[in-house]
Amino acid sequence: MTIQEKYKARVKELLSTGAVKMVIGYKPGSTAERRRPLFMRSPEEADQLVLDTACIANLAGYLVAEGLLSDDKRVGIFLKPDGIRSINILAAEAQLNIDQIVVLGFDIDGQEVNALEGESAGDFSALIESIKDHAPEAPRNPLIEQIEQMNPIQRFDFWQTEFSRCIKCYACRQACPMCYCRRCIVDSNQPQWINTSSHTLGNLEWNIIRAFHLSGRCVGCGNCDRACPVNIPLRLINARMGQEVLGAFDHFAGMSETQEPVLASFKKDDSETFIL
Amino acid sequence: MAKIGVFICHCGENIASKVDCNKLATSIGEHPGVAVALDYKYFCSDPGQERLKKAIKENNLTGVVVAACSPMMHEATFRKACAEAGLNPYLCEIANIREQCSWVHTDYDMATQKAMEITRSMVEKVKRNNKLQPIEVPVTRRALVIGGGIAGIQAALDIANAGQQVVLVEREPSLGGHMAQLSETFPTLDCSQCIMTPRMVEASQHPNIRLLTYAEIESVDGYIGNFQVRIRMKARYVDMSTCTGCGDCITKCPTKKISSEFDCGMGKRTAIYTPFAQSVPNIPVIDKASCTYFKNGKCKVCMKSCELNSINFDMQDEFIDLDFGAIVVATGFQVQDNSVYGEYGYGKYKDVINGLQFERLASASGPTSGKILRPSDGKEPENIVFIQCAGSRDCSKGVRYCSKICCMYTAKHSMLYAHKVHGGIAQIFYMDIRAAGKGYDEFTRRAIEEDKAAYFRGRVSKVWQENGKLMVRGVDTLLGKPVVIAADMVVLATAMVPQPDAKDFAKTIGIGYDEYGFFNEAHLKLRPVESSTAGVFLAGACQSPKDIPDSVAQASASASKVLALFSKDKLEREPVVASNNETTCAGCWGCVLACPYNAIEKKDILDRSGKVIKRVASVNPGLCQGCGTCVTFCRSNSLDLAGFTEKQIFAEVMAL
Numbered sequence A: 001m002t003i004q005e006k007y008k009a010r011v012k013e014l015l016s017t018g019a020v021k022m023v024i025g026y027k028p029g030s031t032a033e034r035r036r037p038l039f040m041r042s043p044e045e046a047d048q049l050v051l052d053t054a055c056i057a058n059l060a061g062y063l064v065a066e067g068l069l070s071d072d073k074r075v076g077i078f079l080k081p082d083g084i085r086s087i088n089i090l091a092a093e094a095q096l097n098i099d100q101i102v103v104l105g106f107d108i109d110g111q112e113v114n115a116l117e118g119e120s121a122g123d124f125s126a127l128i129e130s131i132k133d134h135a136p137e138a139p140r141n142p143l144i145e146q147i148e149q150m151n152p153i154q155r156f157d158f159w160q161t162e163f164s165r166c167i168k169c170y171a172c173r174q175a176c177p178m179c180y181c182r183r184c185i186v187d188s189n190q191p192q193w194i195n196t197s198s199h200t201l202g203n204l205e206w207n208i209i210r211a212f213h214l215s216g217r218c219v220g221c222g223n224c225d226r227a228c229p230v231n232i233p234l235r236l237i238n239a240r241m242g243q244e245v246l247g248a249f250d251h252f253a254g255m256s257e258t259q260e261p262v263l264a265s266f267k268k269d270d271s272e273t274f275i276l
Numbered sequence B: 001m002a003k004i005g006v007f008i009c010h011c012g013e014n015i016a017s018k019v020d021c022n023k024l025a026t027s028i029g030e031h032p033g034v035a036v037a038l039d040y041k042y043f044c045s046d047p048g049q050e051r052l053k054k055a056i057k058e059n060n061l062t063g064v065v066v067a068a069c070s071p072m073m074h075e076a077t078f079r080k081a082c083a084e085a086g087l088n089p090y091l092c093e094i095a096n097i098r099e100q101c102s103w104v105h106t107d108y109d110m111a112t113q114k115a116m117e118i119t120r121s122m123v124e125k126v127k128r129n130n131k132l133q134p135i136e137v138p139v140t141r142r143a144l145v146i147g148g149g150i151a152g153i154q155a156a157l158d159i160a161n162a163g164q165q166v167v168l169v170e171r172e173p174s175l176g177g178h179m180a181q182l183s184e185t186f187p188t189l190d191c192s193q194c195i196m197t198p199r200m201v202e203a204s205q206h207p208n209i210r211l212l213t214y215a216e217i218e219s220v221d222g223y224i225g226n227f228q229v230r231i232r233m234k235a236r237y238v239d240m241s242t243c244t245g246c247g248d249c250i251t252k253c254p255t256k257k258i259s260s261e262f263d264c265g266m267g268k269r270t271a272i273y274t275p276f277a278q279s280v281p282n283i284p285v286i287d288k289a290s291c292t293y294f295k296n297g298k299c300k301v302c303m304k305s306c307e308l309n310s311i312n313f314d315m316q317d318e319f320i321d322l323d324f325g326a327i328v329v330a331t332g333f334q335v336q337d338n339s340v341y342g343e344y345g346y347g348k349y350k351d352v353i354n355g356l357q358f359e360r361l362a363s364a365s366g367p368t369s370g371k372i373l374r375p376s377d378g379k380e381p382e383n384i385v386f387i388q389c390a391g392s393r394d395c396s397k398g399v400r401y402c403s404k405i406c407c408m409y410t411a412k413h414s415m416l417y418a419h420k421v422h423g424g425i426a427q428i429f430y431m432d433i434r435a436a437g438k439g440y441d442e443f444t445r446r447a448i449e450e451d452k453a454a455y456f457r458g459r460v461s462k463v464w465q466e467n468g469k470l471m472v473r474g475v476d477t478l479l480g481k482p483v484v485i486a487a488d489m490v491v492l493a494t495a496m497v498p499q500p501d502a503k504d505f506a507k508t509i510g511i512g513y514d515e516y517g518f519f520n521e522a523h524l525k526l527r528p529v530e531s532s533t534a535g536v537f538l539a540g541a542c543q544s545p546k547d548i549p550d551s552v553a554q555a556s557a558s559a560s561k562v563l564a565l566f567s568k569d570k571l572e573r574e575p576v577v578a579s580n581n582e583t584t585c586a587g588c589w590g591c592v593l594a595c596p597y598n599a600i601e602k603k604d605i606l607d608r609s610g611k612v613i614k615r616v617a618s619v620n621p622g623l624c625q626g627c628g629t630c631v632t633f634c635r636s637n638s639l640d641l642a643g644f645t646e647k648q649i650f651a652e653v654m655a656l
């Protein structure tokens, strides 16, 4: 049985026994390489399920849709390790109750899709631990290497040029599982810290604030840069912030549902004396 | 329409020499919304304040900017003046053109330009200021005093004598602290025990003082006027309500060879013990770590010997939760561990002791009943070398500061020695003699002139043993010669250091500490007894090395601060507190975690049927200290700080 068939059977079982009220997975998209989210409420709907190497989108963000989890019923969801980290963060930030989530875990290794052992987020902690240990892996993306070579001025110019193309469509924000605020800071206009028109300065303000808001929270799933209509490599800046946070605070986002948010927590034995 | 008054102060020459105040007044006068702009030599003076008040009334001002020194200096002054003129004091802001401008710049034109920008930015802020009212919080009229040394006892007695309730917490089995260990005290040479014990008894019998010994602070929550404190009562294994302190158990206890902490290792105690004969309360504790029963499960001799059945081996630690309005921290000091000075042979040679050990030898209630006898063979030493600054003023191994008391107690030791051992020779190595204090210089002179103490100005480089003598090699810098003295005993004037757990303790209470662990005062000169946390005061050697007079003075000062606090029914606090926009809050609890004062709670928003529709953060204005941490954290920009709202800050920035 292929992994797709195996999981299809599991989804049907979950839905028909009433163990979950919904399973979020993938179905075919507009082109052969694209997949769309599939929200399955009945066993029949699971027939459309697709699980292959094109299923790269991180679906975790759908879990925080207003009202979805408020009835305390359980929901199943297809997640790669990055998505599992996302739901750990969402749980740590009180956006969902992790016990309501049934994880249908999978991983993509080149041309292969592998099932992951376990169904609750905690089952994957050893896996995430091993990802953390190999986290600052050799930069595979040639662009990263290029950026790493730049001096700070060149790097600033690089990002300024990239961000100058931003059209402030906020697709990146919509696609990101971590951008769950009811009102985003860009939408706050009393006062308007971030300019809404898409000129270079306003764009910089927006993209840099977003990078700050994601530091220690981004799992590098790439939803944002896949969503960006002008192809800004957004994930790279967030991944870099992740590296900084890992180096400075030994914090790898999404280790567990009890992990304290790095920028909100402090240790009483911090060497800085301003911490009382 | 905004009608802002701008008052530019020359501060004598302080500002006027670098900033063209007149020009500043003219140009800011043209800024939109500014109704009047005046400059004057000293606005903080009486006539200056009158000008300001007059201008407020005449122009019906809606806001005031005083361009002057730092708000730390005179914000309160000018806000009060505004209030007197009928303007809400929070509509007054200070533009700091002294510390942040005239004092740090040399170019007249550019400094004037910068002063203009600073002032303009404050004008834009003030236009958006809101009238605020001070927050009223109730006061629990009960004080917590932590530490039962002389400082803690004094503070407790002063507060109690004024009719307020006090809980005095001491972690040792008895009150007393270091003063109980001392023999006689400089500069009067009166017996320490004789002046201390009556105080201890008074504190324990005072109707307004609840004494908790063998107790420690577990946690502190809350804020000025309203602290919630959990106190751990360590298991004594002796029932305090029935024990009469007869001491039968102590006499019978077979585990007798335990080194006595009170006697600094110069004497022995039993496993069930009171630290010293005059202990208050005079009720023993069992030292679990040494007790044979706790170690081997066999013994219970004490239990059998107690006619009142007061011994209970099953006792557990207990917790007491109490509310307090104020806290006095009086946890005292420790003497530094001299073993860092290997070259002085402390810990290696029995006859090299520290000052506190010498106090025990000289004390009538000490292990030698007040006779100066060498620890090694019990012989009376014919001469003693005292080494001052053993640890103090030493950047390499010790501490950088001066311990302040060692000059004095060393002089005292030399006198006690001269009085007790006729013909005994005291030789003292010192760096400087610091005897500033009432009667202090006279005291050291007496040691030199009457009691013939020989002072050598110089350091000791090594102490070693030779033919039964301690050889002390030092230098006499005044003669420019090395000196070697064969001594019978060596006493090190050890540095005063903070309690080993001072930093952790400070974190439990929520107060600051310096690099060593001494607790920080709010202002070294002007607020030396307040900690930086409102409602927590400091007394005694926990703040810095101190002698008894200073410790007592600070304790009484703390007590007066506590009493001033308790003289009010309600406290007024600055209304600079955060508030949350419940509509936009995402309930991520980042702020809840980030708030250093635990001021943010989780609040359920219910629908009409009582169902929780969402949970949001909610700031308790009584707890919030206005630090702004949460505001900077909140990603959804839901939190704002009164007096420093985002609108105000934004306007300030945009005006630059």
Ligand SMILES: Cc1cc2nc3c(=O)[nH]c(=O)nc-3n(C[C@H](O)[C@H](O)[C@H](O)COP(=O)(O)OP(=O)(O)OC[C@H]3O[C@@H](n4cnc5c(N)ncnc54)[C@H](O)[C@@H]3O)c2cc1C
Residues within 6 Å of the ligand: B146, B147, B148, B149, B150, B151, B152, B169, B170, B171, B172, B175, B176, B177, B178, B179, B182, B184, B185, B186, B187, B215, B216, B217, B330, B331, B332, B333, B334, B335, B355, B356, B359, B405, B409, B412, B499, B505, B539, B540, B541, B542, B546, B547, B548, B549, B551
């Ligand atoms: C060798 C020597 C000789 C001295 N001779 C003189 C002299 O002749 N004249 C003079 O004026 N001064 C003298 N002093 C200084 C004097 O000892 C101090 O000024 C005085 O003891 C300071 O009192 P205190 O209450 O601040 O601290 P301490 O005496 O140290 O008392 C602190 C108390 O707090 C308790 N405590 C600590 N931590 C906690 C906690 N977490 N919870 C509860 N309780 C706690 C301790 O057990 C202790 O009982 C001498 C000092 C030394 C070392």
Ligand code: SF4
Residues within 6 Å of the ligand: A165, A166, A167, A168, A169, A170, A171, A172, A173, A207, A224, A227, A228, A229, A230, A231, A232, A234
């Ligand atoms: S998706 Fe791209 S274009 Fe749209 S707001 Fe984000 S960065 Fe800008």
Ligand code: SF4
Residues within 6 Å of the ligand: B388, B389, B392, B393, B401, B402, B403, B404, B405, B406, B407, B408, B431, B432, B433, B434, B493
């Ligand atoms: S008090 Fe005197 S002996 Fe002590 S450190 Fe200061 S100078 Fe040295």
Ligand code: SF4
Residues within 6 Å of the ligand: B580, B584, B585, B586, B587, B588, B589, B590, B591, B592, B616, B617, B633, B634, B635, B636, B637, B638, B639
């Ligand atoms: S940080 Fe902001 S969004 Fe999060 S709980 Fe606090 S107020 Fe709400």
Ligand code: SF4
Residues within 6 Å of the ligand: B577, B578, B594, B595, B596, B597, B598, B599, B600, B619, B623, B624, B625, B626, B627, B628, B629, B630, B631, B641
């Ligand atoms: S401003 Fe915010 S973080 Fe600071 S004390 Fe108040 S609630 Fe806590």
